[in-house]
Amino acid sequence: MTRDQIREEVLDILSDIAPDEDLSSLKDDQSFREQLELDSMDFLDIVMELRKRHRIQIPEDDYMNLRSMDSTVSYLEPLMKDIQKV
Amino acid sequence: MIRSAEDDQRIVITGIGLTAPNGDTLADYRAALLAGRSGVEPYTIRYVGDTLAGVCHYDELKYQNRRDVRRGTRAGSIGIYCAREAVADSGVDWDRINPETVGVYVGVTEHGNVETENEIYEITQFNYDTKVWSHHHNPRTVANNPAGEITLNMGITGPHYTIGAACAAGNAGLIQGAQMLLLHECDFAIAGGVSESIRTFGIFAGFASQGALAAHADPAKASRPFDRGRNGIVVSEGGCLYALERYSDAARRGAKIYGELVGYSMTSDATDFVLPNPVQQSRCMEQALRRAGLNAEDVDVLSTHATATPSGDVQECQAIRRVFGGSNRTRINNTKSFIGHAMGAAGSLELAGNLPAFDDGVCHATINVDDLDPECALPGLVLNEPQETAGVNYILNNSFGMLGINSAVIIKRV
Numbered sequence: 001m002t003r004d005q006i007r008e009e010v011l012d013i014l015s016d017i018a019p020d021e022d023l024s025s026l027k028d029d030q031s032f033r034e035q036l037e038l039d040s041m042d043f044l045d046i047v048m049e050l051r052k053r054h055r056i057q058i059p060e061d062d063y064m065n066l067r068s069m070d071s072t073v074s075y076l077e078p079l080m081k082d083i084q085k086v
Numbered sequence: 087m088i089r090s091a092e093d094d095q096r097i098v099i100t101g102i103g104l105t106a107p108n109g110d111t112l113a114d115y116r117a118a119l120l121a122g123r124s125g126v127e128p129y130t131i132r133y134v135g136d137t138l139a140g141v142c143h144y145d146e147l148k149y150q151n152r153r154d155v156r157r158g159t160r161a162g163s164i165g166i167y168c169a170r171e172a173v174a175d176s177g178v179d180w181d182r183i184n185p186e187t188v189g190v191y192v193g194v195t196e197h198g199n200v201e202t203e204n205e206i207y208e209i210t211q212f213n214y215d216t217k218v219w220s221h222h223h224n225p226r227t228v229a230n231n232p233a234g235e236i237t238l239n240m241g242i243t244g245p246h247y248t249i250g251a252a253c254a255a256g257n258a259g260l261i262q263g264a265q266m267l268l269l270h271e272c273d274f275a276i277a278g279g280v281s282e283s284i285r286t287f288g289i290f291a292g293f294a295s296q297g298a299l300a301a302h303a304d305p306a307k308a309s310r311p312f313d314r315g316r317n318g319i320v321v322s323e324g325g326c327l328y329a330l331e332r333y334s335d336a337a338r339r340g341a342k343i344y345g346e347l348v349g350y351s352m353t354s355d356a357t358d359f360v361l362p363n364p365v366q367q368s369r370c371m372e373q374a375l376r377r378a379g380l381n382a383e384d385v386d387v388l389s390t391h392a393t394a395t396p397s398g399d400v401q402e403c404q405a406i407r408r409v410f411g412g413s414n415r416t417r418i419n420n421t422k423s424f425i426g427h428a429m430g431a432a433g434s435l436e437l438a439g440n441l442p443a444f445d446d447g448v449c450h451a452t453i454n455v456d457d458l459d460p461e462c463a464l465p466g467l468v469l470n471e472p473q474e475t476a477g478v479n480y481i482l483n484n485s486f487g488m489l490g491i492n493s494a495v496i497i498k499r500v
Contacts (some may be wrong), residue, residue: 019152041157044221052208052218 028069093334101329103171107140124306140322140426160282162235164325176329189272190246193255193279195429198227252487256433278434280325310454311392320426326434345497349378355490367405370492383413433485
């Protein structure tokens with residue numbers, strides 16, 4: 001997947017986890033928590049969805065990389081580069 | 087006005103919030119019961135396939151956002167809807183209520199099966215890899231979940247828990263709320279029962295294996311207690327929670343009062359996992375009457391538990407005949423014939439549908455009785471059409487459940 005495709009995938013996951021939020025104005029360089037009502041259980045949902053959809057295992061020590069869209073995409077890019085967008 | 091100490095020991099219903107397969111407000115539900123409108127519909131569930139169920143259609147986004155609905159359970163969502171509706175109906179100034187003084191007591195037949203089945207299904211899609219088992223599973227399946235979700239949604243900081251009481255749970259929740267008010271553990275109770283049971287295939291499969299799952303070409307005719315052609319239970323979801331207060335508090339604020347809980351009883355059969363015991367059911371009704379200081383003939387409406395199983399209906403009728411055989415004025419009806427068996431919500435929903443009789447004097451019917459089973463032919467049965475009465479002052483509501491749990495509550499017109 002390309003960076004753009006990974007971003008689209010993360011957005012899709014976020015739309016499931018935070019269905020009441022308007023994601024169209026999400027700023028990629030700002031933390032999710034500053035912009036969305038997300039708590040620790042929601043972040044675990046992101047981790048779980050990546051695991052279910054793409055078999056990606058994210059160690060707990062790496063959760064900090066899921067802080068913003070930019071940091072998330074950068075973290076996932078090497079992990080998802082060989083995954084084909086469905 | 088001077089209130090007596092006794093007013094502090096009287097428990098009254100001041101609000102009702104409910105969702106049933108045939109109505110999401112008391113007014114709509116009562117209208118459906120008087121019009122003979124069923125809420126049973128075709129239903130499909132994993133592994134079992136096509137069957138029938140009572141499905142609720144309340145607006146789950148009325149009091150929750152989509153995120154909270156997603157995170158919680160169906161039982162929690164039903165509980166929140168019913169609790170909010172009950173509080174609104176009570177007319178209490180919620181913003182001025184101290185949330186520490188509110189107690190939440192929710193009866194459930196079972197809880198957790200839905201989420202556990204869902205998670206097991208999920209891991210089967212991943213070769214039983216438990217790493218995809220949801221972190222939401224535990225908060226969704228703890229036994230207090232439906233009551234706890236209500237407190238989270240409404241900011242209630244008093245006590246909350248569920249009461250596991252099989253299909254007597256709706257009555258048991260109501261009784262628990264009353265007892266906690268009498269003990270001054272709370273000053274305002276939200277109490278009754280909820281059920282999400284139609285979301286678990288296991289309950290359908292279990293009843294089918296037991297030979298106790300209803301089947302009929304016409305869903306509206308599938309639940310037929312007392313009819314010779316009955317062939318089992320229609321599983322339903324639903325909820326009914328009451329706002330309960332001590333009479334002294336309710337009178338002080340000039341609250342509308344639906345009725346007063348004047349007698350209740352809970353007993354155990356101690357005889358069988360599944361089969362009921364008419365002797366103990368009789369004792370349960372007699373004890374409720376005794377505690378209320380009433381005789382059988384004082385009861386105007388008796389709301390039966392009967393679920394449309396071949397033996398269960400007959401045994402409840404034996405129990406009723408033993409207690410009410412000498413009463414020629416007690417009308418007897420059944421709500422499951424309309425909505426199926428709402429499990430943990432059954433007791434409180436079935437009582438609620440009868441409470442408007444205090445105002446309109448009408449006893450709603452038992453529908454779908456085309457061929458009355460002679461063994462169920464109680465003299466006071468109200469069959470297929472509602473009956474006008476000279477006035478309703480006392481309603482007795484039966485609810486029984488597996489493992490031999492019996493309950494009866496008596497509500498008096500105030």
